[in-house]
Amino acid sequence: xxxxxxxxxxxxxxxxxxxxxxxxxxxxxxxxxxxxxxxxxxxxxxxxxxxxxxxxxxxxxxxxxxxxxxxxxxxxxxxxxxxxxxxxxxxxxxxxxxxxxxxxxxxxxxxxxxxxxxxxxxxxxxxxxxxxxxxxxxxxxxxxxxxxxxxxxxxxxxxxxxxxxxxxxxxxxxxxxxxxxxxxxxxxxxxxxxxxxxxxxxxxxxxxxxxxxxxxxxxxxxxxxxxxxxxxxxxxxxxxxxxxxxxxxxxxxxxxxxxxxxxxxxxxxxxxxxxxxxxxxxxxxxxxxxxxxxxxxxxxxxxxxxxxxxxxxxxxxxxxxxxxxxxxxxxxxxxxxxxxxxxxxxxxxxxxxxxxxxxxxxxxxxxxxxxxxxxxxxxxxxxxxxxxxxxxxxxxxxxxxxxx
Ligand code: PMT
Numbered sequence: 453x454x455x456x457x458x459x460x461x462x463x464x465x466x467x468x469x470x471x472x473x474x475x476x477x478x479x480x481x482x483x484x485x486x487x488x489x490x491x492x493x494x495x496x497x498x499x500x501x502x503x504x505x506x507x508x509x510x511x512x513x514x515x516x517x518x519x520x521x522x523x524x525x526x527x528x529x530x531x532x533x534x535x536x537x538x539x540x541x542x543x544x545x546x547x548x549x550x551x552x553x554x555x556x557x558x559x560x561x562x563x564x565x566x567x568x569x570x571x572x573x574x575x576x577x578x579x580x581x582x583x584x585x586x587x588x589x590x591x592x593x594x595x596x597x598x599x600x601x602x603x604x605x606x607x608x609x610x611x612x613x614x615x616x617x618x619x620x621x622x623x624x625x626x627x628x629x630x631x632x633x634x635x636x637x638x639x640x641x642x643x644x645x646x647x648x649x650x651x652x653x654x655x656x657x658x659x660x661x662x663x664x665x666x667x668x669x670x671x672x673x674x675x676x677x678x679x680x681x682x683x684x685x686x687x688x689x690x691x692x693x694x695x696x697x698x699x700x701x702x703x704x705x706x707x708x709x710x711x712x713x714x715x716x717x718x719x720x721x722x723x724x725x726x727x728x729x730x731x732x733x734x735x736x737x738x739x740x741x742x743x744x745x746x747x748x749x750x751x752x753x754x755x756x757x758x759x760x761x762x763x764x765x766x767x768x769x770x771x772x773x774x775x776x777x778x779x780x781x782x783x784x785x786x787x788x789x790x791x792x793x794x795x796x797x798x799x800x801x802x803x804x805x806x807x808x809x810x811x812x813x814x815x816x817x818x819x820x821x822x823x824x825x826x827x828x829x830x831x832x833x834x835x836x837x838x839x840x841x842x843x844x845x846x847x848x849x850x851x852x853x854x855x856x
């Protein structure tokens with residue numbers, strides 16, 4: 453997949469007469485197959501309404517940093533990292549200054565400061581402001597920080613002056629975004645390799661209203677999939693009912709049970725490598741109950757008879773269509789390294805990432821993970837890292853394994 457298709461763009465609109473062009477940019481990105489999450493600064497809302505751009509984008513426009521409902525669903529840090537690219541269009545002189553200085557006093561500035569996603573800006577301001585030494589310094593700083601700059605164009609300005617400062621046309625910004633994604637995919641060290649990634653929990657039904665599951669949020673699996681996609685891999689993402697937003701730019705297969713996950717993984721083969729991050733339930737009900745289990749008159753609880761689920765990782769490692777590299781995770785609450793080493797051997801995978809999932813670790817559902825990578829050559833402890841960084845580090849290891 454190339455260009456914008458399947459990519460998620462966080463579009464930050466700051467205050468300025470060019471803000472109306474953000475509507476057209478939203479439409480163009482969507483037409484090219486991407487999705488847009490708009491964020492408006494307070495000044496931007498004087499020029500475009502959150503309702504108009506939110507309706508066009510199909511995602512409510514966000515304006516407030518302390519929106520508690522949203523924080524509960526997806527925190528601003530996660531929001532900043534869930535995108536494939538952050539585009540600031542138009543980027544006002546004031547917003548450029550805030551970015552260059554690292555200010556974080558509203559949702560838009562906090563998002564760009566907290567992100568590890570690449571940022572593209574389309575400046576728009578009066579010609580004197582654009583040529584002011586302070587703006588030049590800020591833009592130079594942003595370029596050296598790795599921010600991509602599109603425009604500005606030269607022409608007649610809303611203030612009646614002529615010169616550089618007009619925001620690049622939406623079509624030109626779209627072309628810059630497309631070129632950015634194309635270049636990234638071409639640079640990708642995993643280009644030409646196909647990966648299967650499992651993620652999230654599975655759900656094993658006891659009866660129509662109760663199930664056995666766990667607290668896996670899918671954040672780690674999603675972060676790994678995103679890192680692999682960013683490196684150009686073709687990813688099939690098989691996920692249980694997880695809270696994390698799905699990664700863009702890959703094939704997604706939604707499943708509920710371990711049996712469904714197993715079948716989806718087998719269907720996705722052949723693949724060059726597999727990463728099993730899913731917290732798969734080891735057992736399911738021996739016999740599914742069609743109707744809700746009733747309390748007995750004497751209060752005796754029912755006996756739940758369980759049966760083993762297929763081990764998806766072991767099946768991949770020992771199957772006829774074994775990927776060239778099979779990677780598992782080992783979720784442990786005690787004897788971390790020893791238990792993980794044993795799992796690597798018994799399941800037959802090449803690498804296993806051991807992680808402590810004891811209650812105090814916060815690994816399940818949390819933003820960070822602390823893992824020990826176990827390979828044939830030994831154990832390599834990684835520092836505690838944001839799950840996105842674990843993904844990038846693993847992707848880099850996979851690339852070097854394949855000699856990329
Ligand atoms: O989703 P998050 O909230 O971000 O949390 C991430 C995580 C803690 C779920 C993740 O980092 C993790 O540790 N995943 C593995 C969870 C697990 O089920 O571990 P396990 O030790 O029980 O299983 C070992 C390996 O076998 C895992 O790769 C698992 O995917 C796989 N397995 C287990 C059972 C089974 N029936 N089939 C499997 O494929």
